[in-house]
């Protein structure tokens with residue numbers, strides 16, 4: 450009995466230590482899903498494409514841990530045939546509009562990692578859940594509703610963040626492009642909204658995520674960090690939210 454009493458505080462400490470180590474306590478290796486939206490005008494100004502879309506489109510649904518988790522699980526667009534019309538509209542390949550390369554890339558890099566959760570363990574489940582979350586969140590509609598619209602005028606980071614935090618009750622991660630090192634403004638590029646593994650909205654931590662870039666080919670990728678162009682928006686600089694050129 451006295452041994453037990455000695456043991457217990459130790460076990461409590463151990464349990465606390467384990468639960469703060471997210472990797473260990475998560476059944477899926479990941480603990481958070483990041484629904485990433487990008488703004489086509491900004492994306493195309495970086496990647497030299499010709500944007501014709503004036504709403505926030507999906508970039509991806511990313512687990513916070515794991516990349517390329519199962520290279521033998523090939524992307525097969527026949528499995529998501531019923532989703533393709535919505536994919537083309539909501540998750541377009543801005544570089545090559547008629548190519549499936551973007552979805553293939555996202556599936557291999559992130560989908561195969563998300564698929565460790567039974568709720569996401571098929572291509573159909575993964576892509577349909579991403580579309581469902583995108584429509585539920587309706588970031589584009591919410592920003593418009595609160596008068597954050599593409600414009601020649603400037604916004605503050607707090608204005609944009611404030612609308613999102615107030616509406617969804619969680620902190621987003623807002624990323625900008627800095628046109629040059631000493632530029633006196635920044636360009637709105639990407640907005641992340643985060644979920645827990647049960648798809649409940651969650652604060653996006655200020656956590657470093659490795660982003661990738663590519664040379665006109667989604668699969669020809671080079672891992673980079675800030676060199677991809679996006680970084681968390683600077684609260685001290687005005688934000689340009691560019692309309693279509």
Ligand SMILES: *[C@@H]1O[C@H](CO)[C@@H](O)[C@H](O)[C@H]1NC(C)=O
Nearest residue numbers: 499500501502503545546547
């Ligand atoms: C944008 O351009 C692409 C390729 O030319 C076309 O397939 C697509 O329908 C256009 N989208 C809009 C919203 O006009």
Ligand SMILES: *[C@@H]1O[C@H](CO)[C@@H](O)[C@H](O)[C@H]1NC(C)=O
Nearest residue numbers: 518519520521522523561565
């Ligand atoms: C990887 O994917 C293949 C094809 O779907 C599947 O048979 C295999 O079980 C997966 N491996 C792991 C470790 O999940």
Ligand SMILES: *[C@@H]1O[C@H](CO)[C@@H](O)[C@H](O)[C@H]1NC(C)=O
Nearest residue numbers: 523524525526527528529530
């Ligand atoms: C792709 O998926 C379809 C529908 O599930 C299936 O009939 C087909 O065999 C798959 N193709 C490959 C190459 O796995």
